[in-house]
Amino acid sequence: MNIIIQSLGFTAGAALETLIKKKICVLKSDSIIRATVTLYKGPAENMDADYCEIRLEVPGNDLYVKKNSTHFEVSASECVEVLSQQLNKKATKKNDRQADTITIENVLAAAEGDTDATQVTEGPQPFI
Numbered sequence: 573m574n575i576i577i578q579s580l581g582f583t584a585g586a587a588l589e590t591l592i593k594k595k596i597c598v599l600k601s602d603s604i605i606r607a608t609v610t611l612y613k614g615p616a617e618n619m620d621a622d623y624c625e626i627r628l629e630v631p632g633n634d635l636y637v638k639k640n641s642t643h644f645e646v647s648a649s650e651c652v653e654v655l656s657q658q659l660n661k662k663a664t665k666k667n668d669r670q671a672d673t674i675t676i677e678n679v680l681a682a683a684e685g686d687t688d689a690t691q692v693t694e695g696p697q698p699f700i
Contacts, residue, residue, distance in 0.1 A: 573596075573597070573604045573605070573606065573607060574605070574606040574607070575592075575593050575596055575597075575606075575607045575609065576606065576607070576608045576609065577589050577592055577593075577609045577611070578608070578609065578610045578611070579610075579611045579612070580610065580611070580612035581612055581613055582611075582612075582613065584611055584644075588611075588644055588645070591645060591648070592609055592648050595648055595649060595652045596609070596626070596652060598652065598656075599628070599652065599655060599656055599659060600659075601630070601659050601663070603630045603631055604628055604629070604630055605629040605630065605631075606628075606629040607626060607627070607628050607629070608626070608627045608629070609624065609625070609626050609648070610623075610624070610625040610626075611623070611624055611625075611644055611647075611648075614640060618640075621640070621642075622640060622641055622642065622643055622644045622646075622647055623638065623639070623640045623647060624638070624639055624640070624641075624644060624647035624648045624650075624651050625637070625638045625651075626648075626651045626652070626655060628655060628659075630662075632662075635655055635658045635659065635662075637651045637654045637655055637658075638651075639651045639654070
């Protein structure tokens with residue numbers, strides 16, 4: 573996984589970047605291609621002025637979270653928690669779809685087996 577950290581309007585320290593990389597590496601998914609983290613300060617009059625945006629590039633739709641807090645560390649932690657929930661939800665949906673597909677294939681295979689046993693005679697069938 574490739575992690576890109578951008579800080580707009582200030583220079584992020586090595587400790588902050590290391591913390592963010594550790595938090596993002598906690599996300600367990602083989603499908604994550606890249607994580608883009610953007611840190612910036614909001615308006616001065618806002619107490620919760622430190623923003624963190626994380627975009628996870630995964631096959632299909634990318635996952636995106638934006639949080640703000642009094643410190644970048646807290647914002648990043650909140651973003652990672654939400655992304656973890658989104659990844660779990662996406663994995664659950666994928667597993668459900670695969671299970672549904674297998675069930676449908678089994679039903680179709682069983683239905684084909686029934687029609688093979690009761691072969692209909694060739695020729696046009698009357699329209700009812």
